[in-house]
Amino acid sequence: MSKTSNGKSRASGRITLAEVAAHAGVATMTASRAISQPELVSPLLRGRVERAVAELAYVPNRAARALASAQSNVIVVLVPSLSNAVFTAVLAGIQDALDADHYQILIGNTRYSDAEEEKLLGINLQSNPDGILLSGLTHSPRVRQMLATSRVPIVSMMDLASEPTQLSVGFSQQQAGQAMTRYLLDKGHRRIAFLGAQRDERTLKRADGYRAAMAAAGLADPRLELMVDAPSTIALGAELLGRLLAEMPDCDAIFCCNDDLAHGAIYQCQRRGIAVPQQLAICGFNDLPASAWMSPSLTTIATPRYRIGFEAATLLRAVIRGETPPATRIDLGFTLMARESA
Amino acid sequence: MSKTSNGKSRASGRITLAEVAAHAGVATMTASRAISQPELVSPLLRGRVERAVAELAYVPNRAARALASAQSNVIVVLVPSLSNAVFTAVLAGIQDALDADHYQILIGNTRYSDAEEEKLLGINLQSNPDGILLSGLTHSPRVRQMLATSRVPIVSMMDLASEPTQLSVGFSQQQAGQAMTRYLLDKGHRRIAFLGAQRDERTLKRADGYRAAMAAAGLADPRLELMVDAPSTIALGAELLGRLLAEMPDCDAIFCCNDDLAHGAIYQCQRRGIAVPQQLAICGFNDLPASAWMSPSLTTIATPRYRIGFEAATLLRAVIRGETPPATRIDLGFTLMARESA
DNA sequence: CTGAAAGCGCTTACAG
DNA sequence: CTGAAAGCGCTTACAG
Structure with a gap:
C-alpha cells in the first residue's frame, strides 16, 4: 500500500515494521516493543500500534527477527x-x-x-x-x-x-523385548520365534532382549530368528509368517517386533485356518489401536509414545x-x- | 574459532560467511557465489572456499539468506x-x-x-x-x-x-461417496446406513454422495444416517455399529465414511457373531493397508493420496x-x- | 516510557 | 571472473 519502496529497491513488497510505525506515528523501536513486549509501552502508543498492525495486516518477517535477535x-x-x-x-x-x-x-x-x-x-x-x-x-x-x-x-x-x-x-527397548519373551516362556512356550523388520535400532534391541530371555531359559536357537531389512507392514507380517512356518514348523509362539507384523501374521493364520493362540501364539509390540479390537485381540507391549x-x-x-x-x-x-x- | 567478535557484539558466535571468506583469502561475495553459484567462480577460488567451508564446518544462516534474498x-x-x-x-x-x-x-x-x-x-x-x-x-x-x-x-x-x-x-469426494452407495444398491441392499465421524469436509461430501444415490433410488431415509463429531477411530466404529443396530435393526448394509470406522464395525460384528457380509454388508473408504488383509477383507474406495x-x-x-x-x-x-x- | 543508531549475516545490483 | 557498498527487516544495547 501507500508509498512503499522507490525504484530499484530489493524490498519484498510486504508491509514492514517501519511502515506500521509510521502509520501509528511512533518510532520503529516502539512498534517493535509494542508487539514483542507490550507491557513496556504506554497504553496509548500500544493501542495506536495495535491498530496500525490490524489496519495494514502486518505480518512480521521471521527471518529478520531471527537474524536480529540471534535466536530462531x-x-x-x-x-x-x-x-x-x-x-x-x-x-x-x-x-x-x-x-x-x-x-x-x-x-x-x-x-x-x-x-x-x-x-x-x-x-x-x-x-x-x-x-x-x-x-x-x-x-x-x-x-x-x-x-x-x-x-x-x-x-x-x-x-x-x-x-x-x-x-x-x-x-528400555531391550527390557521390553525380554519381558515379552519371558511372558511367552511362562505360558509354557518353548519354540518361540522372533520376527523382525526394518532392522532399526529399536527392533535390534528388542531382539537382544528376546535372545537374552531365550538364552537364560536355555532355549536359544538362531534359526528361530527371522529378520529382514524391509519396512514393517501388515503384508510383510503375512509373508514372514509363511516363511517362518515353512522353515520352522515346530515353532509354537511368535514374538513380532511390532504390531503391524503381528497383525499380518494373525490375518495370515486366519486365512490358513491356524488357530491363534491354540496352535500358535502371536504377540506384537506397541499396542496400536487395532490390537485391542481385532479377533483374537493382540497380546502386545503398550508403549508410552x-x-x-x-x-x-x-x-x-x-x-x-x-x-x-x-x-x-x-x-x-x-x-x-x-x-x-x- | 580464531578472532571472532570483539567485546559487546551481538554476534551469534557461529562461523559466518565473512570468516570463511577471510580464511579462503577472498571477498565475502566471492565466498557467497562459490557456495550458491559455483559455476561463476574460477576453479582455484572455488576450491579455496570449499576447503574453508569444510575446515571451519561452516553452516549458512538461513535467516540471513532469506532476508537478503527476499525469498525463503x-x-x-x-x-x-x-x-x-x-x-x-x-x-x-x-x-x-x-x-x-x-x-x-x-x-x-x-x-x-x-x-x-x-x-x-x-x-x-x-x-x-x-x-x-x-x-x-x-x-x-x-x-x-x-x-x-x-x-x-x-x-x-x-x-x-x-x-x-x-x-x-x-x-470428487462426493462422486466417490455416490459410487460406493450405488455399488451397495446394485448388490441388492435397500436399507443402507451411513456412518460418519469428525464431520470434516470430506466426510460431509461423501455423505452428500450417499444421499444423492439413495434419493435417486427412492430409498432415502434420514434415520439411516449416523454422524458424530468425534474423531474417527476403530473404537468409535465399534461403538457406532452398536448404536446403529439398536436404532435401525433392519439395516442391511453400512457405508462407513472411512476405513477406521469400518474396521471397528467389522470387529464388533465378529464379537457379536454377526456374519459379514451375509447378515450385514460393511464397506469403508480409503483402503488402508489392513483392509485388504483382514477377514473378511474390506470393500472400500482406494484413494490416490x-x-x-x-x-x-x-x-x-x-x-x-x-x-x-x-x-x-x-x-x-x-x-x-x-x-x-x- | 520513547527513540536514533548500529548491527545481525547474508545477497543484490553495480563496477571493474 | 572478482569485489566494495548498500540493504533486506528486524532487535539490541544505549541514551534521554
Missing part, C-alpha cells in the same frame, strides 16, 4: 517415519507440550536412513534451532559431529541413554531456558497387555 | 491430522516430489480445527513461504483473508475446486517458478475395491 525459536524434530503411528503419537505429544510456547516445530522424516538424517540435519541446522529432538541413540559419525559442533541442546527419544550426560526420554514426545519436549524446553532438569534420563516404562492372541 | 525457499503444508494414514501418505508424496529441490517443507497439523489452522497459518506466513499446500477447499473467513493478502501461491489438496482459477489436486501429494507439490512448484501449469484442476480419480465385506 525453532525446535527441530527428526523422526524415522511418519507412516508409523508410533512416531505420529510422539509428534502429537511434542506439539501439545510446546503448544503454549512460541516455538516453531520443524519436522524432519529421515525414513530410517542415515543419509537422509544427515541431509535433514544439515538443512535444519541452517535454521539455527534452539533445540533438537532426536529419535534413537544411534547416529552416524557425521550426524554426531554435526550435532557436536552445533552445540544445540539435544534430547533423544524412545530409548534410554547409557551415559547420564546425554538427555533421553523413553524406556505420546508421553515420550511430551516429556522430551518439556525437558528440552527446560534446558533451552537454562534450567537444570531434575533428571537427564526419564524412564517412562512399558506395559505388557496380555490379551487373547498369546 | 519454504513451502508450507497444512494437514488436518498426522495420525490419519491418508495425510501421512500425502506428505510422503509431497516430500518425494520436492526432494531434489532446495525447499524446506514446513508441516502444520491443524487437528481438524479452524482456530488451529488460523494460528498455524499466521505463524507460518511469517516465514514468507514461496507456496502453500492446503487440505480441502473449505476454510474460515480469516484463513481466506490471510491467504488473499499474502498473495502466496496455493494448491488445494484432496478435493476438486469448482472455480477453475483455484488450483486443486484430488478427486500419495499421488495427490506428489502432483500437488509438482503443480505448486511449477506455479512458483512462474510456469503456466497445463491444468489448474487435477482429477486423480478413485477406485472401488470390491472385496469380501460387501
Whole structure:
C-alpha cells in the first residue's frame, strides 16, 4: 500500500515494521516493543500500534527477527517415519507440550536412513534451532559431529541413554523385548520365534532382549530368528509368517517386533485356518489401536509414545531456558497387555 | 574459532560467511557465489572456499539468506491430522516430489480445527513461504483473508475446486461417496446406513454422495444416517455399529465414511457373531493397508493420496517458478475395491 | 516510557 | 571472473 519502496529497491513488497510505525506515528523501536513486549509501552502508543498492525495486516518477517535477535525459536524434530503411528503419537505429544510456547516445530522424516538424517540435519541446522529432538541413540559419525559442533541442546527419544550426560526420554527397548519373551516362556512356550523388520535400532534391541530371555531359559536357537531389512507392514507380517512356518514348523509362539507384523501374521493364520493362540501364539509390540479390537485381540507391549514426545519436549524446553532438569534420563516404562492372541 | 567478535557484539558466535571468506583469502561475495553459484567462480577460488567451508564446518544462516534474498525457499503444508494414514501418505508424496529441490517443507497439523489452522497459518506466513499446500477447499473467513493478502501461491489438496482459477489436486469426494452407495444398491441392499465421524469436509461430501444415490433410488431415509463429531477411530466404529443396530435393526448394509470406522464395525460384528457380509454388508473408504488383509477383507474406495501429494507439490512448484501449469484442476480419480465385506 | 543508531549475516545490483 | 557498498527487516544495547 501507500508509498512503499522507490525504484530499484530489493524490498519484498510486504508491509514492514517501519511502515506500521509510521502509520501509528511512533518510532520503529516502539512498534517493535509494542508487539514483542507490550507491557513496556504506554497504553496509548500500544493501542495506536495495535491498530496500525490490524489496519495494514502486518505480518512480521521471521527471518529478520531471527537474524536480529540471534535466536530462531525453532525446535527441530527428526523422526524415522511418519507412516508409523508410533512416531505420529510422539509428534502429537511434542506439539501439545510446546503448544503454549512460541516455538516453531520443524519436522524432519529421515525414513530410517542415515543419509537422509544427515541431509535433514544439515538443512535444519541452517535454521539455527534452539533445540533438537532426536529419535534413537544411534547416529552416524557425521550426524554426531554435526550435532557436536552445533552445540544445540539435544534430547533423544524412545530409548534410554547409557551415559547420564546425554538427555533421553523413553524406556528400555531391550527390557521390553525380554519381558515379552519371558511372558511367552511362562505360558509354557518353548519354540518361540522372533520376527523382525526394518532392522532399526529399536527392533535390534528388542531382539537382544528376546535372545537374552531365550538364552537364560536355555532355549536359544538362531534359526528361530527371522529378520529382514524391509519396512514393517501388515503384508510383510503375512509373508514372514509363511516363511517362518515353512522353515520352522515346530515353532509354537511368535514374538513380532511390532504390531503391524503381528497383525499380518494373525490375518495370515486366519486365512490358513491356524488357530491363534491354540496352535500358535502371536504377540506384537506397541499396542496400536487395532490390537485391542481385532479377533483374537493382540497380546502386545503398550508403549508410552505420546508421553515420550511430551516429556522430551518439556525437558528440552527446560534446558533451552537454562534450567537444570531434575533428571537427564526419564524412564517412562512399558506395559505388557496380555490379551487373547498369546 | 580464531578472532571472532570483539567485546559487546551481538554476534551469534557461529562461523559466518565473512570468516570463511577471510580464511579462503577472498571477498565475502566471492565466498557467497562459490557456495550458491559455483559455476561463476574460477576453479582455484572455488576450491579455496570449499576447503574453508569444510575446515571451519561452516553452516549458512538461513535467516540471513532469506532476508537478503527476499525469498525463503519454504513451502508450507497444512494437514488436518498426522495420525490419519491418508495425510501421512500425502506428505510422503509431497516430500518425494520436492526432494531434489532446495525447499524446506514446513508441516502444520491443524487437528481438524479452524482456530488451529488460523494460528498455524499466521505463524507460518511469517516465514514468507514461496507456496502453500492446503487440505480441502473449505476454510474460515480469516484463513481466506490471510491467504488473499499474502498473495502466496496455493494448491488445494484432496478435493476438486469448482472455480477453475483455484488450483486443486484430488478427486470428487462426493462422486466417490455416490459410487460406493450405488455399488451397495446394485448388490441388492435397500436399507443402507451411513456412518460418519469428525464431520470434516470430506466426510460431509461423501455423505452428500450417499444421499444423492439413495434419493435417486427412492430409498432415502434420514434415520439411516449416523454422524458424530468425534474423531474417527476403530473404537468409535465399534461403538457406532452398536448404536446403529439398536436404532435401525433392519439395516442391511453400512457405508462407513472411512476405513477406521469400518474396521471397528467389522470387529464388533465378529464379537457379536454377526456374519459379514451375509447378515450385514460393511464397506469403508480409503483402503488402508489392513483392509485388504483382514477377514473378511474390506470393500472400500482406494484413494490416490500419495499421488495427490506428489502432483500437488509438482503443480505448486511449477506455479512458483512462474510456469503456466497445463491444468489448474487435477482429477486423480478413485477406485472401488470390491472385496469380501460387501 | 520513547527513540536514533548500529548491527545481525547474508545477497543484490553495480563496477571493474 | 572478482569485489566494495548498500540493504533486506528486524532487535539490541544505549541514551534521554
